[in-house]
Amino acid sequence: MSVDDVAPGGGPALGSDPFSQGDGTLPYLLRLRETSMRIVTEARTPPPRRASEAPQEAPDLGPPIPELPSFEDRDEAAGTLDRLTGLLLTRRDDDRLAQLFGRLEGRPYDEFGASPRVARNALAFFKLLYKYWFRVQSSGHAVIPEKEGAILAANHGGLLPFDASMVVADGILAGQPPRLVRTVVDRWAGSLPFVNVFYARVGQVIGSRENVRELLEAKQLVLIFPEGMAGIRKRAADRYVLQSFHLGFVEESLRHRVPIIPVAIVGADDQAPLLYDAQPLAKLLGLPFFPITPTFPLLGPLGLLPYPVRYEIAYP
Numbered sequence: 001m002s003v004d005d006v007a008p009g010g011g012p013a014l015g016s017d018p019f020s021q022g023d024g025t026l027p028y029l030l031r032l033r034e035t036s037m038r039i040v041t042e043a044r045t046p047p048p049r050r051a052s053e054a055p056q057e058a059p060d061l062g063p064p065i066p067e068l069p070s071f072e073d074r075d076e077a078a079g080t081l082d083r084l085t086g087l088l089l090t091r092r093d094d095d096r097l098a099q100l101f102g103r104l105e106g107r108p109y110d111e112f113g114a115s116p117r118v119a120r121n122a123l124a125f126f127k128l129l130y131k132y133w134f135r136v137q138s139s140g141h142a143v144i145p146e147k148e149g150a151i152l153a154a155n156h157g158g159l160l161p162f163d164a165s166m167v168v169a170d171g172i173l174a175g176q177p178p179r180l181v182r183t184v185v186d187r188w189a190g191s192l193p194f195v196n197v198f199y200a201r202v203g204q205v206i207g208s209r210e211n212v213r214e215l216l217e218a219k220q221l222v223l224i225f226p227e228g229m230a231g232i233r234k235r236a237a238d239r240y241v242l243q244s245f246h247l248g249f250v251e252e253s254l255r256h257r258v259p260i261i262p263v264a265i266v267g268a269d270d271q272a273p274l275l276y277d278a279q280p281l282a283k284l285l286g287l288p289f290f291p292i293t294p295t296f297p298l299l300g301p302l303g304l305l306p307y308p309v310r311y312e313i314a315y316p
Contacts, residue, residue: 081121088124096178097123111218112182114203119180122202123172129162130169133308134267138170140315146177149219149258151249152315155242156231157269159291159304161189166311167223167263168203182215183223188288209248216256223263224249233277233289239269264314271306272296 101116109115130136144150157163164183171181183204190196190206205211207224215222225231226245234243253260275292282290296303 082117085121085124088127089120093123093127093173094120096172099178100172100180109201110203112203112205112215113200114180115201118198118201119203122198123169126165126169127173130166130173133306134162134166134271134311136166136170136311136313138174138313138315141174141176143261143315144171144175144179144221145259146179147219149216149256150221151216151253151258151260152181152221152223152263153249153260154223154225154263154265155240155268156225156227157234157239157265157271158232158306159272159274159293159296160306161185161232162271162306163265163268163311164204164223164225167265167313170313171221179221181221181223184212184225186229188229209252212249212252213256216252216258229288233274233291234269235277236269236273236275239273240266261315264316265311266314267309267311270309272304 097116097120101110101114101119104110104116108117144152152167154163154167161183168181168183171179180203183199184207185199185204187207190199196206199206205215212222212224226247226249227243228245230243230245234241250260272291272293272295275294278290278292282288293303295305
């Protein structure tokens with residue numbers, strides 16, 4: 001076999017300089033590349049499957065998933081709630097809410113997440129508690145700034161924070177002029193699903209120094225309970241006895257040059273007298289405390305409802 005027989009297609013002889021002349025093997029290499037690519041492509045492409053003559057039955061996926069309410073249904077429910085709210089609130093109440101949220105000019109939320117619509121619906125419910133359940137009497141509103149910021153420091157009591165909600169309702173219904181009080185909510189309560197969103201929509205904030213500073217810089221009224229969780233889990237024998245507390249709010253008052261207004265609340269410690277705090281059970285359930293009262297857990301969740309005691313709120 002000669003050298004010429006080895007070279008494909010009459011290309012350059014084996015051993016010759018590959019750069020001395022044109023590459024006659026190029027067409028051969030191109031055909032080889034095309035053939036290789038075709039083989040690889042055919043190997044990767046699965047052959048078409050033939051449909052079986054007898055179709056298989058669809059697997060049983062269980063009961064159908066119920067459809068979510070449509071936007072129209074939710075809008076209708078919201079409209080019903082708005083109409084019910086309109087029956088419970090007076091024109092004076094709506095005028096006071098307009099003074100609080102009128103600056104939003106149609107925006108759905110303020111800078112802290114409060115919603116005028118949710119706040120209005122919530123006020124209708126809490127107004128019933130304010131007037132007919134707790135029969136709140138308040139005094140001393142003249143010491144509250146009309147436009148500037150301030151810290152309201154109050155005593156804390158009761159299993160559920162009705163004392164905070166009554167102060168907020170009092171600021172709207174009886175304030176001169178009406179002011180939206182921003183309660184600093186315990187971080188544990190702020191971690192509860194749905195509850196944290198509701199707090200934000202009615203103007204309340206999760207307790208942190210950053211949130212307090214932003215509120216004071218925006219000239220808001222900030223309600224704090226210095227006793228914290230210790231205030232609501234004290235036993236009935238210690239009701240209206242202030243528990244130890246930190247003085248961080250005093251530092252923020254000095255930093256932002258705002259007054260501290262003490263708030264005395266009578267009635268909160270009587271709404272659900274605590275007999276015992278079952279701490280082992282609380283740790284097991286991941287709760288800050290587990291209350292034992294004359295009605296809870298005997299009556300289940302209904303046992304957490306507050307007694308219809310009279311509230312007195314004073315801004316001395």
